[in-house]
Amino acid sequence: MALPPNASTEVFIREVDEEYRRERMARFWQRWGKAVAAAVVVLLLAFGGWLYWQHRQREAAGVEGERMQAAFDQLSQGQAAQAQPALAELAQSKRDGYRVLAIFTQADILLQKNDLKGAAAKFASVANDTGVDDAFRNLALIRQTAAEFETLKPQVVIERMRPLAVPGSPWLGSAGEMMAVAQLRLGQRAAAGQLFGQIARDEGAPASLRQRAVQMAGVLGVDAVPAPPAVQEPSR
Template structure:
């Protein structure tokens, strides 16, 4: 009986491999090829990131030497990088160069493109929106500033200081002194906000009759 069972198993295996051997083999080869391709892709990505890092540093070195022509050429190439972080940094630098040239419209357009790039991480996009608003601030209606930056001008947001200050000034332009004073007070009491910005907020809060120290206590209890 044991010999019969062995013969049956052998016969079944023979028929299985006769019928499906090529399919199984092909599937294994495809899987190995895909895995090998993935490893190669990762290797190429690391190589590309290293090259992009060197290009970005070269662009910064050129800017330090006031060689904007060389920097522009390198940044233009990096702006098409497949590595999101390097692409974003290149585009931010391009926009900053335009700001230095007093090309506010061109810089705002560049920042707007970064803010609208869904492939980038949200902090990059939020920063670009803040910088875009800075470039356009003098030509914007205060209502538009509040509408654009309202969700960023809240305690705890990474860009609360810069966004909050612009929104607070927009409130003043709208003659909403209470809202402006409260926002300046929140900025003044936020230890994560840069010192220079906090100092301005303390001064503005005081002018508007808001106790920045008292506001700090209110913020802690919220």
């Protein structure tokens, strides 16, 4: 049975269109097939390399973690000399956490030996490392300043600690105390008293530090004794 004219035309057009697409794809693969295949191979190799790199990174991190734990075990047993080689290697790690922790530990060992200058240099290396998180850098700056405190001019201490000794900062207690003492050495009693008062009211500061701040604020004429919690009357 013959197809109606319209149907025959549609079938013919569809066959021509399909043949044209096949011919166009054939020309495309003749011209670009090798390049596309090469690109796919490169992408697969790159993806495989990335997976391998990730695997190696995890392995290296695990090894460094084990070395750090071994060094801490040696330190807890009083074997600081045996722990030093591992700490020296970890202090060069490309991983910020292990590197900073190793340097801090090296500095603490120097502090135990009363080598304040050597410890300050270790802390300074972290404080000046713009590649690590600000939290590490701020803590390192505070510890550096504490190690150098007696040799620094009061104004230097104030300028270092000023950005950290502000209400709401997690460093208000430790940074603020050093800044307030430096202010006292410059005769700035009112400013020191206000800062001690802020520390005393900082619930995030250690209790011992807050207690010292209350006492110092009181000596300087600032009432920083926390108000007792309000007593709620029982409902009737």
